[in-house]
């Protein structure tokens with residue numbers, strides 16, 4: 637079966653600085669991949685590169701559902717079924733909750749997710765629809781960011797550190813919702829600082845260090861030491 641996302645020999649640059657080195661990986665339909673790695677390892681650059689937001693990159697192959705996307709604009713890639721929930725949420729601060737959510741519709745993709753299903757997924761947002769997003773808590777804003785991405789009805793949803801700075805109970809709530817998102821057949825790539833959480837939700841993990849893939853495979857196929865060594869470059873305890 638063809639992978640949904642296929643990435644071959646991806647290199648990314650910020651001017652003279654190379655941030656990704658020959659990254660290869662693929663994501664199958666409905667799969668959940670966790671990308672782990674320390675600060676500066678290249679996780680955000682990887683997500684931004686495949687979604688067309690970071691243009692300083694080259695790849696031998698970058699394809700979504702069999703179609704080459706390396707020359708496509710970020711908005712076209714969303715319309716083709718791959719959407720990023722960016723680090724720091726990046727909501728439209730002058731707009732209300734509902735207006736932010738509705739923006740996801742502009743991708744023009746039909747599917748399971750619509751406003752009422754987003755409110756069903758995040759009931760807290762229902763009463764807040766008319767509020768400016770700036771008046772929401774961090775956790776509520778994260779729900780809006782996820783909701784906006786889901787409104788594009790992606791086949792592949794990418795989430796960049798969605799738990800950063802949120803209370804554990806809020807993070808748990810957001811992760812519980814992944815089950816329902818995945819239940820619609822959506823594949824997911826998460827970047828997660830909490831390695832334990834990453835290992836518990838992912839079918840496969842990819843560990844980056846200094847912009848290169850150090851380890852990739854099913855979480856159960858690695859020992860803690862192997863993961864620690866890939867992550868930090870030294871053996872764990």
Ligand SMILES: Nc1ncnc2c1ncn2[C@@H]1O[C@H](COP(=O)(O)OP(=O)(O)OP(=O)(O)O)[C@@H](O)[C@H]1O
Pocket residue numbers: 650653655673674675676677678679680681682
């Ligand atoms: N806008 C930028 N300009 C120049 N260098 C950048 C820029 N963004 C990232 N970098 C560099 O690229 C490398 C990878 O950064 P990236 O943000 O992708 O890592 P990360 O694994 O997502 O880290 P974090 O966990 O801190 O978000 C780092 O060396 C970083 O300093």
